[in-house]
Amino acid sequence: MPQRVRIVEVGPRDGLQNESAQVPTAAKIELIDRLSATGLQTIEATSFVSPKWVPQLADAAEVYAGIERRPGVAYPVLVPNLQGYERTRAVGATEVAVFTAASEAFNRRNTNAGIDESLARFAPVLERARADGVRVRGYVSTVLGCPYQGEVPLADVVRVARALHAMGCYEVSLGDTIGVGTPGKARTMLRAVAMEVPMPALAVHFHDTWGQALANVLACLEEGVAVVDSAVAGAGGCPYAKGASGNVASEDVVYMLHGLGIDTGIDLDRLADTGRWLAALLGRDTGSKAGKALAAAG
Amino acid sequence: MPQRVRIVEVGPRDGLQNESAQVPTAAKIELIDRLSATGLQTIEATSFVSPKWVPQLADAAEVYAGIERRPGVAYPVLVPNLQGYERTRAVGATEVAVFTAASEAFNRRNTNAGIDESLARFAPVLERARADGVRVRGYVSTVLGCPYQGEVPLADVVRVARALHAMGCYEVSLGDTIGVGTPGKARTMLRAVAMEVPMPALAVHFHDTWGQALANVLACLEEGVAVVDSAVAGAGGCPYAKGASGNVASEDVVYMLHGLGIDTGIDLDRLADTGRWLAALLGRDTGSKAGKALAAAG
Numbered sequence: 001m002p003q004r005v006r007i008v009e010v011g012p013r014d015g016l017q018n019e020s021a022q023v024p025t026a027a028k029i030e031l032i033d034r035l036s037a038t039g040l041q042t043i044e045a046t047s048f049v050s051p052k053w054v055p056q057l058a059d060a061a062e063v064y065a066g067i068e069r070r071p072g073v074a075y076p077v078l079v080p081n082l083q084g085y086e087r088t089r090a091v092g093a094t095e096v097a098v099f100t101a102a103s104e105a106f107n108r109r110n111t112n113a114g115i116d117e118s119l120a121r122f123a124p125v126l127e128r129a130r131a132d133g134v135r136v137r138g139y140v141s142t143v144l145g146c147p148y149q150g151e152v153p154l155a156d157v158v159r160v161a162r163a164l165h166a167m168g169c170y171e172v173s174l175g176d177t178i179g180v181g182t183p184g185k186a187r188t189m190l191r192a193v194a195m196e197v198p199m200p201a202l203a204v205h206f207h208d209t210w211g212q213a214l215a216n217v218l219a220c221l222e223e224g225v226a227v228v229d230s231a232v233a234g235a236g237g238c239p240y241a242k243g244a245s246g247n248v249a250s251e252d253v254v255y256m257l258h259g260l261g262i263d264t265g266i267d268l269d270r271l272a273d274t275g276r277w278l279a280a281l282l283g284r285d286t287g288s289k290a291g292k293a294l295a296a297a298g
Numbered sequence: 299m300p301q302r303v304r305i306v307e308v309g310p311r312d313g314l315q316n317e318s319a320q321v322p323t324a325a326k327i328e329l330i331d332r333l334s335a336t337g338l339q340t341i342e343a344t345s346f347v348s349p350k351w352v353p354q355l356a357d358a359a360e361v362y363a364g365i366e367r368r369p370g371v372a373y374p375v376l377v378p379n380l381q382g383y384e385r386t387r388a389v390g391a392t393e394v395a396v397f398t399a400a401s402e403a404f405n406r407r408n409t410n411a412g413i414d415e416s417l418a419r420f421a422p423v424l425e426r427a428r429a430d431g432v433r434v435r436g437y438v439s440t441v442l443g444c445p446y447q448g449e450v451p452l453a454d455v456v457r458v459a460r461a462l463h464a465m466g467c468y469e470v471s472l473g474d475t476i477g478v479g480t481p482g483k484a485r486t487m488l489r490a491v492a493m494e495v496p497m498p499a500l501a502v503h504f505h506d507t508w509g510q511a512l513a514n515v516l517a518c519l520e521e522g523v524a525v526v527d528s529a530v531a532g533a534g535g536c537p538y539a540k541g542a543s544g545n546v547a548s549e550d551v552v553y554m555l556h557g558l559g560i561d562t563g564i565d566l567d568r569l570a571d572t573g574r575w576l577a578a579l580l581g582r583d584t585g586s587k588a589g590k591a592l593a594a595a596g
Contacts, residue, residue, distance in 0.1 A: 179591070182553070183554065185557060211549075212557070214512060214513045215512045217513070249509065252509035252510070290508045290509050293508045
């Protein structure tokens, strides 16, 4: 297991994008600034995908312009194509993220393009980013199952992850978008990808739809992964399962990591405070059990 | 990892005992009968601890007399002492469970007796049970932490587990009563106990107070444990952390086990149906994410 794990906090993007509550721009900025003060090194700030697709994050430019950008903290933003990339440059982003599914059916439904077409769209983004000195993170979604095609062949996951890495993504995050995976399958998937993409360039991204996320994280840590995506308060949801849980809660991941003797650099109390603040803002219970337990402990 | 795991369903006892809703006797009977039809082999039915301590289960005798006792399914009941044991005999129980903490402070607060005093109280229970052909299960609580004394020395856990096994308990369940454990600590604890009590005679029992339960189960499966306690719908709570989650949800455990290719003999759909039925009865959301996801999947 790694001695140190970097958490990629995706609450402000993957979390809020799937929450039904409307969060004011000022609150999004406050959320990111609070997260910046916890010791997190990477906070995915927002998405420059068209507001037609992601209305929750229509204020991406205002949010990005408003946050305090702490030295040592990266604030990647999601971009769908070169046009989106250019909008992020206008606000001074120094890290972006691109995404495609491992499932052809999912990618077509979600982005109106085949996987190869998506990859082709990212080529100029990566080229421009290289010239600009901007780092690019890659996401592969539906790595353990797809709501449309069901099973996703392992070979497709490996192919897409390898392509993103070969194009220049410094890190590839492997996402179980619908949270159906179990630890053995997560482990096998990660191991297969790691034969083509070096483990230090891989991250895992689990949703807790079926309650398996933390167990899956554990299995992947045992395989050597050292970067974990998660969302404070377990923010988010699943558009494919009404009422489902969202991303694995950052607080629960950090509590586990610290218990395992793995360093994260994160102040769990501050993180949990932020999680409860966010939950109150969203008008619901926190999705983090560690956050709840910390509150009960006073 | 084991090829087959036996789930010990503790919802009707450990679950209901810690739920604030009053459940009518007939509903408790229906709960157990429904669980009996899922393929579960062990269902802890109720507790003959004094109603002064456990008012939720004051109707233990009526419940036990009312359930359908399926061949091949064991229905243990919790007993605090010989007097409790005799009450279970009057209703024809063929399996009982005794309990003590690994934390001296917890045991004194919870049972008004030191650990050695508790063990001494169980000696005649085990003696009588042996003569009666009744099987006895032993619980060790607070194996990874105590709400009063904090840390619980590993040596104390090992000593108590060994004592219960030596007295004749056919199985010893190791319980993280306050759900503070993380996978590395759970693994180390189990490994230490397994040096004194054979692994096939051990079970693990996790509460999800800090969101760690399923990851802890996974770590213990990797150590070879093949018996897991859990509660349908994640029933229960934690008297030491207001608003906290209860036992790890049986549905989530079974979903993980089946995903790992481990046989349980349980029909997950039926189990999840029962979990949602119970949650409705308790007037709250199910505590099982797999149960929720199955409902969303239609």
